[in-house]
Amino acid sequence: MAVFQNDVTRSIQMNVRKSKLHSTSESTILVVYTGGTIGMVKSESGYIPESNIFQNSLRSNIRFHDAEEHHRRLSHPGYSKDFFITPLSFYNKRIIYKILQMVPLLDSSCMSVRNWIQIAEVIEENYKLYDGFVILHGTDTMPYTASILSFILEDLGKPVIITGSQIPFSEIRNDAVDNLLGAITIAGHFAIPEVGLYFNNRLYRGNRTCKYDNSSFEPFKSPNMRCLIKAGINFKVNWNLIRMPHKGGKFRVHKDLDSNISVVSFSPIMTEESLLASINPHTKAIIIQTYGAGNIPDNRPELLDALKRANERGIVIVNITQCKKGGVSDSYHCGQILGRAGVISGRDMTFEAALCKLSYLLGKYPGEPEKVKSEVSKDLRGEMTIDPEEIDFSLTMKEIIKTIGNVLGIYTQQDRDDVTEEILPIIINTAAAQDNIRELTQIRHEGISLELCDYEGKTPLHVACSTGKKEIVSFLVRQEVNINSIDSQGRTPLMEAINHGHFEIARELIKFGGIISCPNEQLAPMLCYAGMRGDLNKVKILYKSGVNINVIDYDKKTVGHLAAANNHLDVIRYLKNKTDYKFDAKDNNGMTPAEIAEYKGFLEISNCIKNTDQ
Structure with missing residues (x-):
């Protein structure tokens, strides 16, 4: 059990249960x-807790505590002098809230694993007594704590x-007041049943955050996901992003964590010895931080062999990108070979989320690497983005209408309009998918725009194009929606x-x-x-759509370099005879x-490029 000052006593717990602190006009935190x-606060040795x-x-701060209401309630059953109570809010x-303090x-x-468990135990012990919890925490490891919780x-x-906060509450100028309030x-x-991180007027999903700035009031970013709430004059809640708990699920705390995880960050100076040094007899998992979209050097077979051997030993290997924004994919050969070696894609997880998830x-599953x-x-907790192609669109109109009906227990017409505005794009995009x-057609007859976009900015036309729904695309084009x-x-x-290989649809859009x-x-x-890949159809359609055929990737390779390196003669002939591709382009x-x-022995391709008659 965690050690906290002013911990809740059994008598107070019983009184809280009997009181009316959980009414709709009040909540407890x-x-x-x-x-x-x-x-x-400042000390001779610097700032100390x-x-x-x-x-x-x-x-003494009216925004945080209504002293008059507090004194009036002291005689009420279940209300304690340790409580704070806010003035009536805009809503x-x-x-009503109480403060518990960790010792030390x-x-x-x-912060350590033990401290994470202590925080979780406090929530577990008080879960039925309060409507929500706020954790005051230092910023350096805040994303780790948010992820593990x-x-x-x-x-x-x-x-x-x-x-x-970045500046202590005790200082006259600070960000602590606004963040805490x-x-x-x-x-x-x-009612947001998630672990969130709140800073600088934004609530982020905790396991999507990382610290990127130690000198501003906006030290955290959520690089691959929008915020859950943006605070302004009102609170703008992105309800479509909120994850609801499993139906019938019972809250519990999992307290067994394993720390036998190694971290390997690839670099041009990495040696096989340095990689092997991270794989000791106690290692159960490895996080590899790779270049760009998940690449490792494909001309260093000894590194790949080391990872293969680790995988065969039952070590779980997860691949995440070194980049702050984006994730890993198998777009390049270098990324694909990792998958064949048994490496798991971490998609767009942050390093903090990947470490805590492992x-x-x-x-939770000791001795079960598979x-x-x-x-x-x-x-598991909204920590990664799943490719749309892997998602089954299962919402029906009936189910969505039922959901709207459940949500419309909220108070104002403006709130109802806001919820409808959020849900309508889901209805339309689901129909397109x-x-x-x-x-x-029914939606159009009801006067609803077919150009509404969801939280990712996708319209029904985006969805139809990505899922290959040709008839929907033709229908939307006839409705004269914005095709760009x-x-x-x-x-x-x-x-x-x-991008999804629906070239017939692409040709219609180009037309x-x-x-x-x-x-x-x-x-x-x-x-x-x-x-x-030798995908001539994709090369053709990209060129016809106006893409610069000479565009270069991160190591200055072009489509011609990759086609030549993989012996795709038909692609080379198309580039030579039908495009303005520059064969004198040089890579890194x-x-x-x-x-x-020539270097790879593909003489037919080499001769085709050099021969002006081909």
């Missing part, structure tokens, strides 16, 4: 103070929000059609003026990968496509 900058710093400060609601208070750089708090049904307000008003799974491999590739022209709308990743419907607007860094991998090694072909 437990604030757990673990340490960190938010509670520090201070005990009980919030007690007097908050009681005509009060929040910690700088977050001192998201996994070990299984079937969580209440908000757990972690926050802190915002976290308490959100936890007390919104620790959780290894502890089970861990299976589970680590799944999206399910090839349901009848539903789309751009989603949040900068992709047009034409880009979606080509009606469809374009590609993606930057070269997105187009280069697609074009080069088509050259490597100073080699042209012809020189690569």
Whole structure:
């Protein structure tokens, strides 16, 4: 059991159960103070954590505590002098909260597995007493704590929000006041059953965050996912992103974590010896941080062999990118060979999420590496993005309408309109994905736009193009929708059609003026990968759509370099006879496509490039 000052006694617990603190006009929050900058004060040796710093400060601040209401309630059964109570909020609601303090208070750089379990146990012990929880924490390891809590708090049904500050609460100018007040307000008003990280007016999914700046009021980013809530004059909640607990699931805390995890970050100076040094007899899992979209050098077989041997020993190996934004994929040969070696794709997980997820799974399934491999590739707590092609669109109109009916127990017409605005794109895009022209026709007759976009900026045309629904595409084009709308990743419907191999749809879009607007860094991998695979149809359609055929990837390779290196003569002939491709282009090694072909012994390709008659 965790050690905390002012811990809740059994008598107070019984009184809280009997009181009416859980009414709709009030909510109860437990604030757990673990340490960190938010509670520090100046000393001769610099800033240090201070005990009980919030007690007097908050009681004298009207935004955090209504002293008059507090004194009036002291005679009420179940209300304790240790409680704080906020004034009535914009939503005509009060929040009653209590502060528990960890002993000793910690700088977050001192956080350990034991401390994570202590925090989780406090939530477990008080889970039925409070409507939500706020964890005050230092910023250095905040994303780690947010990630691990998201996994070990299984079937969580209440908000757990972690926050802190860059400047202590005790300083006149600080970010602590807004962060603490915002976290308490959100936890007390919104039923968001997730572990979130709140900072600088934004609530992020905790396991999607990373710290990227130690000198601003916005130290955290969620590089691969939008925030759950943005606080302004009102709180804008992206309800479509919120994950609901499993139906019938019972909250529990998983306390067995495994720390036998190694981390390997690839670099040009890596040696086989340095890789092997990370694979000791106790190692159960390895996180490899690879280049770009998940690549390792394919001219270093000794490194791949070392990973293969580790996999054969039952070590779980997860591949994540060194980049802050984006994830790993198998677009390049280098990435594909890792999959064949038994390496699991970490998709777009942050390093913090990958580490904590492995620790959780290894502890939950000891001695079962195959089970861990299976589970680590799944999206367990919203920590990774699953490719749309792997998702079955199962929502029906009837189910969505039922969901709307359940949600419309909220209070104002504006709230109802906001929820409808969020759900309508789901209805329309689901109809497009399910090839349901009848539903789309009905929606159009009801005067609803067929250009509404979801949280990723995707319209029904984007969805139809990515899922290969030709009839839906033709229907939408006839409705004169914008065929060049751009989603949040900068992709047009034409880009979606080509990327997913639906070339007949792509040709129709081109005929009606469809374009590609993606930057070269997105187009280069697609074009080069088509050259490597010998996918002549994709090369042709990309060229016809206006893509620069000479675009280069990260190591200055072009479609011609990849086609020549993989002996795809038909692609080379097309480039030579039908395009303005420049065969004198040199990659990072100073080699042209012809020189690569000669080096690999593909003389027919080399001769084709050099012979002006072919």
